[in-house]
Amino acid sequence: MKMGVSLLLPLLAVLMSCAAAAEPPAATADPAAQGAAIWAERCSACHDHAQDRIPPKVLIATTRAPEDIIDTLTLGVMRPQAAGLTDEQIRSIAVYLTSKQPAPRAAPDANLCKTPANPQLTPHDWRSWGNDLTSSRYQPDGGLSAAQVPHLKLRWTFAFPGRAAFGQPAVVGDMVIAGGTGARVFALNADTGCTYWSYYAGALVRTGILIGKLAATQSADHRAHIAAWFGDDKGILHAVDARDGRQLWTQRLDNHPIARLVGTPQLYSGVLYTGVSSFEEVAAADPKYRCCTFRGSLVAVTAGTGKILWQSYTIRRPASTAKAASGKEITGPAGGSIFSAPTIDAKRNLIYVGTGDSYTNVETDSTDAILALRRSDGKRMWTRQVLKNDDWIFLCKGEAAGNCPAPLGPDFDFSSSPMLMHMPGGRELLVAGAKSGTAFGFDALAHGDILWQRSLAVGTNNGAILWGPANDGVRAYFATSEYSIEQQKGPGVLYALNPLNGEILWQTPTPESPCAWGTQNCAHALLAGVSMLPGVVFAGAMDGHERAYEAASGRIIWDFDTGASFDTANGGKGYGGAIDYGGQVIAHGMLFVISGSMRQPGNLLLAFAPE
Ligand code: HEC
Structure with a gap:
């Protein structure tokens, strides 16, 4: 080795x-x-x-x-x-x-709509990662009732180019917009799946899509727009006109050469807030790589022009010379990526983010932490670290070699957004889950003091709680995974917790349904973000099944296997795989699910409506 x-x-x-x-x-x-x-x-x-x-x-x-x-x-x-x-x-x-030659790409405009798009914002849209400022992933008014959910039927599917369906779609009016592999973002008609437009980003778009309104006074061309914003794997934020996919602006958010954007931007009062992460924990596995210089940050830009207003680093001081355990000269501290959409506390003018691990043994107090930043200038108001010295890079085994930190941490990032919950009696909580498999309740009124923590699954660096929970103001719902990449299997459980004390109200293990693609890599773990409507929780599994659970009891009331091959609206066959990343969204009486990830490929967007 x-x-x-x-x-x-x-x-x-x-x-x-x-x-x-x-x-x-x-x-x-x-x-x-x-x-x-x-x-x-x-x-x-x-x-x-x-x-x-x-x-x-x-x-x-x-x-x-x-x-x-x-x-x-x-x-x-x-x-x-x-x-x-x-x-x-x-x-x-x-x-x-x-052992195959690359095939020519499917034409991105294979099934163009006959009429142009005319997107209008309505209360039934799903417009951001969490569907609101508090990151609840709750759809209060999606035009779909709990009673209709067992009658959901597949209406159409769309095949992305490539083999993974990244990000999370956004829905505005009759339009659904989603990114995928092939470095393209597609805007489709929600009823039929025909293509309004596609936009070439020049790099993979892994973030979800954010939709919002730009007044004529805000935009660079002095015209009003419904805009879509998303980030790419080269660290660039894009703004396009939702009507025709025309680029409004792009902005590089960080100068580090291997910075990337994974977290979806959040919009509040004309300003976009986006977390920055990087590929440095992979690059540093090379002992020749000069480890490590990347610091995670939250960047505020104007929604209309992309002008950077401030950048607030998660790690307070820039890297200086240090020594790795091996004696090699390195720099640090580094790390503290933000992989998720920020959460806005409009009342206090604060922004909450979760951060990832550290890359070196140089100590930081702000990795694997929840941070509260002042909205006006990004100034840090408080820091609540849950795990110290989680110093980790790929391929390290705890030995003093190359850039490797020793001792090696477990890589227990916060990879999903903290949810801000306003509870009866005036309690205000931040409820969040980490890759450690632990769910936390933080006191938003007391600088993030930890009120409770509950271990739900055995932590792994693959993420025992990965893309995030949902809540309906009463319960918090967590998807867990014990997926092992070596064994290519592992169970998952959906939990409902009491947000006030972390008490488990119910738990439903994922049924061991067969996988459409066979027994290899057939895991039942839950990695994707959970979403909900009143009375129903949706969770997609690595076995390709999208399931709906009764919010009060955890009983499964609907199950659809996306893992098979389907005729698609844009021609030919598409096929599903593991449900990962943004999972599913609910809007305008329909459910939209993405299926296929690097853990089990697939390239589908599936649209469901009640019979
Ligand atoms: C330093 C270790 C390292 C080296 C060297 C490396 N990889 Fe990777 N590779 C990774 C990791 C880690 C991932 C998973 C990345 C993630 O989860 O974000 C990955 C992912 C991939 C994927 C799957 C990506 C996807 O989403 O479909 C492919 C394909 C791949 N690597 C090919 C290569 C090829 C080809 C090379 C040589 C040119 C290479 N890798 C060199 C560590 C490495």
Whole structure:
């Protein structure tokens, strides 16, 4: 393993000189052999020894299309690992892994709508990650009743290019907007799934979509717009006109070369607030990488023009020289990514965010923490850290090698938004879950003092509580996962908790339904964000099943298997996989579900309506 690690990510210069010295890539060159050589040199150390979140080679080889691998290396998470490779070399890795040639891309405008879009904001929309400022993920007025839920039927499906359905759709009027692989965002008609427009972002769009109104006085072109905002894997925030997908502006939120946006922006009073995260905990697995300089932050920009108003770092001081446990010179502190949408406390003019782990042994007090920031300028008002010294980078085993922190932390980020709950009797709580599998209640009135904590699942760096809970003001609903990437299986449980004390009101283990794709990688864990309407909780599972639960009892009242193959509105077949990321949203009498993730591929958006 030591050998392998030292071969990680060879220096760019070495690679370039190899390429220069080699024979020109002739038509007779065997791309698979070339791909195998690059794999051995650049990828094998991680993917042939899969652990943590690293997908094993066999999983990539059997479940990814060559186009997906090309996207991952050119636009997505493996960009730093492929730096300096030519298009032809990247293609050769894809061919080597899959034994397939990349297929031409499906036309993004295969099923254009006959009439132009005319989006209007209504109270029945789902417009942001949490559907409100408090991150409740609750739809009070979605035009769908609890009694109708057992009668939901599939109305149409849409196939994203590539093999994962990222992010979370937003729905405004008769329009649903969703990002996916292939670096594109699509706007579809909610009734039929025809395509109003698609927008090429230039990088994968992993965040959910945020929708809002821009007055003529706010926008750069002095016209009113219904706008859609989203972030990409290169750290760029995009604003487009929801009517036609025309770009209004883009803004890079952080200068770090491997910064990315995973958390959905939040809009309040003409300002967008977006959390910034990075690929540095992967890059630092290379002992040659100069670890670590990234600091997570929340960035405020004007919604109309993208002008940066302030950037508030989660880690207070910039990195300075330090020593890794191995004796190697590094810099730190670093880390504290924000992976989720911020939560707004309009009454106190505060913004709450959850932060991720630290990348080095240099101490910080603000990683794996809930932070309260002043809305006007981002000034930190309080910090509540739940786990100290959670210092973690990929491939480290707790030994003093390379950049590795020792002792190694467990990687127990807060990857989802804290929910602000106003309880009877005037209690105001922040309820949040971490990858540790622990749910917390923090006192919003007392600088985030921990009121209670409840361990719901065995923590893993894959995330025992990953994309987030929901609440209806009475109970908080948490989805949990004990998925193991090595074993490719694991159970999940949906919990209802009393937000005042963390008491478990009910729990429903995910039934062991068979997976449409077979027994391999058939897990029943719950990773996706939970969403709800009055009386009903929706949770999507890694087995591809989207299920509805009675909010009072946890009884399952509806179950649909998205894991199969479906005829799609945009032509040809699409297929579902694990439900992950943003899961599902409810709006205008319909339910929209995304199916397919890097944990079990699929490329579907599914639209349901009652019979
Ligand atoms: C330092 C370790 C490391 C190296 C080296 C590495 N990877 Fe990865 N790879 C990862 C991790 C970690 C993930 C999961 C990323 C995540 O969860 O965000 C991943 C994910 C992937 C995925 C799946 C992404 C998706 O969402 O579909 C592909 C494909 C991939 N890597 C290919 C490669 C190739 C090809 C190379 C060599 C050019 C490579 N990787 C080098 C660690 C590594």
